[in-house]
Amino acid sequence: MTTIKIATWNVNSIKARLQNVLGWLRSFSPDVVLLQEIKCVDEAFPRLEIEDIGYNVATHGQKTYNGVAILSKSPIEDVAARLPGDDTDEQARYLEATVFGKIRVASIYLPNGNPIDAPKFPYKLAWMERLERHMARALTSDEMAVFGGDYNVIPRDSDVYEPRAFAEDALMQPESRARFRTMLHLGLTDALRAFHPEPHLYSYWDYQAGAWQKDQGLLIDHILLSPQAADRLTGSGIDKTPRGQEKASDHTPVWCELNLD
């Protein structure tokens, strides 16, 4: 059986995280990685270091903020940056490409949306509507599609250590959750949940207040699969190892495994 692992990881600056990322690529050996918050322009991405250990690289970067990338052991083809639907949107939050000749993958850095009484929240909701429309179009194709990233949505109360503390947070507003559910209702499968329905699985722990040590986290990084990809899903999980290391990102990788036979 030929399987590949596809992971998503918000690295919170690729330059600050390069040694962590290189070490994890060597040890976990994912076939495809969707990165978010690279926080650098394309020219500053440490492309050679990552190519040296066997990955092809595609980036859609931005100075200081945001920025997404795709790494793959296969060639990366038909790269497309930016989410359609708003030509005035300058934030680098979306990159998609074809890997292994037949899988359309997207690296998604969905807007945080806080605070909810500022323009950032309607920007988040509008961005989610654009993503829904784009997903719906992609699903008219019969190719495998994998939409992975930092969705900045806590889908359920049991996906956060203390839901009351986040009652006013954009990550779990009813409107944010409804739009996430709408994506699932298009026919997408949550790769983690297909194998792990249990509550209190987290992909993010704040740097502050000992959140990691107390396991006070959030589940906000998700991988959504088209039916053709879901049919080939053989496993999924969260690799908490990188979060416990020195100079860690506040997020840890979420991954899924697909059978390509």
Place this chain on the structure above:
DNA sequence: ATGCCAGGTAACACCTGA
């Protein structure tokens, strides 16, 4: 009610994040 921590930029302080 606020800051806690971390990264980037720029400049010795402030913005953003979730």
